[in-house]
Amino acid sequence: MRKFIVRRVAYLILTYWAFITILFLIFRVTPGDPTTLYIPEGMSQAERQATLERYGLTDPLYVQYVDYLRMLLSGDLGTSYRYNAPVWDVLTTKFWNTIFLMAGAMTIAYTFGIAFGAYIGWLRGTAKEKYGMVLALIARSSPEFWIGIVLLSIFVFQLGWFPWGGIREIGAEAPASFFDRYVNWGFVYHLVLPVLTGAIYYMAQPILLMRSSMISVLNTDYIEIKKAEGLSNYTILYKHAARNSILPMVTVVALVAGLSVGGSLVIETVFSWPGMGREMVESVHHNDYPMAQGAFFLMGSVVIFMNFIADIAYAFLDPRVRYE
Amino acid sequence: MLEISDLEVRYDTEHGEVHAVNGLSVDLAENETLGLVGESGCGKTTTAKSLIRLLESNCTIAGGSVELDGRDLTDLSLKELKREVRWSEISMIPQNAMNGFDPVYTVGEQIVEVVQAHESDTSKGEARERARELFEKLGIDGDRIDDYPHQFSGGMAQRAMVALALALDPKVILADEPTTALDVVIQDRLLDVIQDLQDEMDVAMLLITHDMSVVSERCDNIAVMYGGRIVEYADAETIIKSPRHPYTLGLRNSFPDITEDSQDLISIPGAPPTLVDPDEMCQFAPRCPFAEEECWEVAPEPVEYGDGHRVECHRADEVEYLRSEAEKHETWTELESTETDDELTETEVKND
Numbered sequence: 056m057r058k059f060i061v062r063r064v065a066y067l068i069l070t071y072w073a074f075i076t077i078l079f080l081i082f083r084v085t086p087g088d089p090t091t092l093y094i095p096e097g098m099s100q101a102e103r104q105a106t107l108e109r110y111g112l113t114d115p116l117y118v119q120y121v122d123y124l125r126m127l128l129s130g131d132l133g134t135s136y137r138y139n140a141p142v143w144d145v146l147t148t149k150f151w152n153t154i155f156l157m158a159g160a161m162t163i164a165y166t167f168g169i170a171f172g173a174y175i176g177w178l179r180g181t182a183k184e185k186y187g188m189v190l191a192l193i194a195r196s197s198p199e200f201w202i203g204i205v206l207l208s209i210f211v212f213q214l215g216w217f218p219w220g221g222i223r224e225i226g227a228e229a230p231a232s233f234f235d236r237y238v239n240w241g242f243v244y245h246l247v248l249p250v251l252t253g254a255i256y257y258m259a260q261p262i263l264l265m266r267s268s269m270i271s272v273l274n275t276d277y278i279e280i281k282k283a284e285g286l287s288n289y290t291i292l293y294k295h296a297a298r299n300s301i302l303p304m305v306t307v308v309a310l311v312a313g314l315s316v317g318g319s320l321v322i323e324t325v326f327s328w329p330g331m332g333r334e335m336v337e338s339v340h341h342n343d344y345p346m347a348q349g350a351f352f353l354m355g356s357v358v359i360f361m362n363f364i365a366d367i368a369y370a371f372l373d374p375r376v377r378y379e
Numbered sequence: 380m381l382e383i384s385d386l387e388v389r390y391d392t393e394h395g396e397v398h399a400v401n402g403l404s405v406d407l408a409e410n411e412t413l414g415l416v417g418e419s420g421c422g423k424t425t426t427a428k429s430l431i432r433l434l435e436s437n438c439t440i441a442g443g444s445v446e447l448d449g450r451d452l453t454d455l456s457l458k459e460l461k462r463e464v465r466w467s468e469i470s471m472i473p474q475n476a477m478n479g480f481d482p483v484y485t486v487g488e489q490i491v492e493v494v495q496a497h498e499s500d501t502s503k504g505e506a507r508e509r510a511r512e513l514f515e516k517l518g519i520d521g522d523r524i525d526d527y528p529h530q531f532s533g534g535m536a537q538r539a540m541v542a543l544a545l546a547l548d549p550k551v552i553l554a555d556e557p558t559t560a561l562d563v564v565i566q567d568r569l570l571d572v573i574q575d576l577q578d579e580m581d582v583a584m585l586l587i588t589h590d591m592s593v594v595s596e597r598c599d600n601i602a603v604m605y606g607g608r609i610v611e612y613a614d615a616e617t618i619i620k621s622p623r624h625p626y627t628l629g630l631r632n633s634f635p636d637i638t639e640d641s642q643d644l645i646s647i648p649g650a651p652p653t654l655v656d657p658d659e660m661c662q663f664a665p666r667c668p669f670a671e672e673e674c675w676e677v678a679p680e681p682v683e684y685g686d687g688h689r690v691e692c693h694r695a696d697e698v699e700y701l702r703s704e705a706e707k708h709e710t711w712t713e714l715e716s717t718e719t720d721d722e723l724t725e726t727e728v729k730n731d
């Protein structure tokens with residue numbers, strides 16, 4: 056196990072290095088002069104030169120690369136052109152907004168989806184399974200914006216239970232401390248509908264995956280033996296069948312969790328949620344390349360890290376991997 | 380001890396009802412090894428699983444009884460069956476032991492699990508101790524109970540499976556082709572170990588196989604199964620040396636090495652019946668070289684030929700003739716041509 060972890064850590068470092076290098080290259084070595092891409096038009100030649108120098112874009116590529124690595128290592132993502140503030144400061148706020156939204160949605164989608172998928176897989180061939188499948192397929196084929204709008208029209212426009220969007224009362228100042236910002240009822244109150252939208256939208260995949268995984272596990276000899284052992288259905292379903300069916304889910308969960316850090320542009324737009332998805336689109340739109348690069352960096356980091364966690368989790372869950 | 384009478388088990392399919400077990404009767408005494416032989420699809424597995432009602436959702440027990448020490452298992456609720464019969468009275472060994480264990484738990488954990496599920500007052504430590512003892516009886520190092528299934532070799536996994544099957548000291552073990560996945564030497568050694576333990580622990584075994592040589596060496600009695608019924612039943616020696624049913628004679632031909640005198644391999648022509656809504660007739664008639672008009676119209680009743688030798692065949696009395704004819708190659712090959720003719724006419728009729 057220890058050897059396994061050491062090897063995975065080595066992979067992690069290697070992957071990470073490859074990732075940041077590729078990220079660097081994508082943003083510098085795009086075809087054509089980078090300045091035409093990243094610097095607003097209508098600047099005089101002198102202004103342009105000054106800007107390029109200010110951001111270190113006139114240095115040779117390898118110098119830029121070394122600078123870039125040094126900056127990343129010290130946690131500096133550069134300065135946003137648009138906000139004229141450190142990318143890191145802007146992004147952390149958006150990052151946490153997104154994390155609360157997506158982590159909430161994903162947690163609900165995957166816990167409920169896995170349990171429900173396991174259950175309808177177990178009920179294979181019955182009427183209940185069919186109804187369950189219909190529900191899952193409805194969730195799967197509903198676009199995010201549509202779910203959001205349906206929820207809005209029921210809970211906001213009809214019932215008036217929740218606010219129409221945003222992250223806090225309109226006009227309210229964002230509290231400075233992390234704690235004051237997120238740990239209060241107002242925030243939770245604004246969070247409910249966007250989270251619910253995401254939860255419904257993302258739930259279909261774990262339900263369907265878990266169900267098919269479950270069906271193949273239920274056909275194995277050991278499940279039959281467990282039945283012959285006279286164990287209770289509950290034990291067979293959750294301790295054996297679901298426990299084995301969940302293995303292929305681990306990788307999926309890691310990937311989806313990683314990508315979800317990029318936020319959901321659609322949910323953020325429908326609910327005016329200031330998150331990563333919108334920020335990324337805006338920064339690309341405004342040629343704010345340090346910002347875009349920072350956002351990609353954050354997303355990629357989480358994807359890589361989650362995959363690492365998934366590998367380790369997989370080894371804990373499946374002894375066949377652990378003793379390889 | 381275990382008495383199966385007139386057992387009927389059916390699968391409901393789109394093509395009709397499959398009478399997989401069709402009026403099967405057989406007894407199993409304490410500590411006995413009963414071999415159940417027959418071609419693929421004749422209903423061996425279905426018979427075994429129906430004893431503990433381990434059936435697919437489209438499968439039902441349509442009639443008959445299964446009495447274990449006087450208690451009819453077909454009358455029990457599923458709950459009673461789980462609590463009082465499954466594994467504690469009747470356990471099983473699957474075909475491929477490697478797949479018989481849940482890969483994510485150690486073998487020991489799985490033995491402890493079943494012990495504690497049935498004996499609530501046995502502690503985990505006691506259950507582990509029992510697993511360890513069983514392992515050692517089967518010739519596996521006791522410490523290996525903490526290994527995962529994939530860490531065992533095929534033969535060792537099969538032994539571990541036997542340990543699991545014996546964990547609750549059952550009366551009967553259902554072994555459905557327990558050695559087909561193993562090579563011959565390991566297979567023999569495993570069967571030796573099982574036999575020793577069987578005597579020590581007083582367990583009966585229903586040994587399912589289509590390998591006549593295995594049953595001839597290992598079983599006290601042999602039941603030959605065809606089309607969901609036991610067509611011939613006797614002690615192992617009688618079945619091998621002096622069978623009466625044409626199907627048994629044919630089966631024996633296809634394993635030439637079990638009798639010294641017979642020479643080359645002759646297989647039974649044709650295919651086993653599909654058992655979908657079968658007609659009232661001898662199910663073997665279409666493939667039987669000795670079939671007469673009666674065989675196509677009346678299902679034969681079991682007839683006793685002394686000492687528990689039971690045969691279901693209209694012509695079992697003509698045993699000398701059957702045996703001498705059955706040894707000849709032509710007997711079985713001639714049939715093949717006539718049968719295809721029959722089939723042709725049948726399809727023609729259907730097309731009209």
Ligand SMILES: Nc1ncnc2c1ncn2[C@@H]1O[C@H](COP(=O)(O)OP(=O)(O)OP(=O)(O)O)[C@@H](O)[C@H]1O
Pocket residue numbers: 390391392397399417418419420421422423424425426435437589653654
């Ligand atoms: N789930 C099922 N649905 C429909 N028919 C089935 C099903 N399982 C088995 N059968 C049919 O029941 C009959 C008996 O099958 P069974 O598996 O008991 O045979 P077997 O003697 O164990 O064969 P084998 O030697 O191949 O294991 C066969 O004709 C088979 O086609």
Ligand SMILES: [Mg+2]
Pocket residue numbers: 423424425555
């Ligand atoms: Mg079988």
